[in-house]
Amino acid sequence: MLAPGVLYFIIFKYVPMWGVLIAFQDFSPFRGFWSSDWVGVEHFRTFFGEPQFWLLFRNTFILAIYNILFFFPLPIVIALLLNELRVEAYKRTIQSLIYIPHFLSWVVVVGLAYILFTTEGGIVNELIAQLGGEKINFLLSNSWFRTMVVGEMIWKETGWGTILFLAALAGVDPQLYEAARMDGAGRWKQMVHVTLPAIRSTIVVLLILRLGSFLDLGFEQIFLMLNPMNRDVGEVFETYVYERGIQLGDFSYSTAVNLFKSVIGFVMVLGANYFAKKVGEEGIL
Known part of the structure; x- marks a missing residue:
């Protein structure tokens, strides 16, 4: 039963790690890994000087x-709210509805955002105009770009993120x-003094893992949202790597x-794990 999972990680995670060698080479696809010239940390110096x-x-x-x-706490909040529902059918219906956006591709999500927020017939701007306001160019605005990106992330992934927290909540001892x-504790005090301490270790572990991908924002969403008007605030490492590596062929x-x-993500995981252990949590290492 372990074999498929182990093979997956070996083939798609560990074997490709050899590819980091070209970061220290003047890599040429025609000469291959072992025949390309080694340049040490020259590419890093160039990047830091850019x-x-x-x-x-x-x-x-x-x-x-x-x-x-804004995104990380929301699955916790939603899971706590769902945990308070006593009508099982109602609870499952809400869970299903908030899970659905996770299965939509970013192309669809960004497409929906364009339909809703465009100044040419977008529902949101039409509503603003009907209320007597001026239309806002959400899609081309520097000031709205980050709000749009985080809002799309919240809508798409919050429901899916509640799964682990709901599983942790299911394991809380009812006797507590x-x-x-x-002792006279109401629902609020039960949540503060029983529920949250019971799932604290889960929250800490997921936060540590989240910090490991701290700078991984997701290429597809950012790339689809970028345009010449918001590039000053929207250009990130993923889109820059795509432009230099794929479009310009500068693989090294x-x-x-x-x-x-x-490396930044790895350092943040180690740092977060260290501080978690300092405050009495188990961490991941």
Whole structure:
């Protein structure tokens, strides 16, 4: 039973790791891995010296912070709210409805956003106009780009993110709630003093894992939302790697950029795991 999973990780996760070698080479597809010239950390020096480096870092970091602040807590909140529902049919119906967006591709999600928010017949702008306001160009605005991206992420993935938290909530001992009720605790105090402490370890582990992909914002969504008017705030590492690696064929340089991003994620996982253990949690290592 383990074999398919083990093979998957070996073939698609570990074997491709040899590809990071080209970050230290002047890689040529015609000469291959072993015949291409080695250049050491030259690509990293070039990247850090690029005027775009701080722009990319700032845009990626801000969007990553937004995801942590606004997206990560929402599945916890929704799971807590669903846990309070006592009518099982109602609870399952809501769960199914909020799971559905996860199965839509980003092409569909961004397409829906364009239909809703465009100034030419978009439902949101038409409603604003009918209420006496001026239409807002959400899709071409620098100030709205990050809000749009995070909003799409919340709509698409919040429901799916509740699965692990609901599973953790299902494992809470009912006797703890009975003891809390006997002590006079209401629903709010039961949640604060019983429910949240019971799932705290799950929250910490998922937060640590989330920090491992802190700078991974998802190429497809950002790429589809980008346009010349919002590129100053929307250009991130993933789109830059695509442009340099795929469009310009600079494989070594783009690999170096992606490797830098992965190292940052690895360091953040180690740091978060260290602090988790300092405050008495188990962590992941």
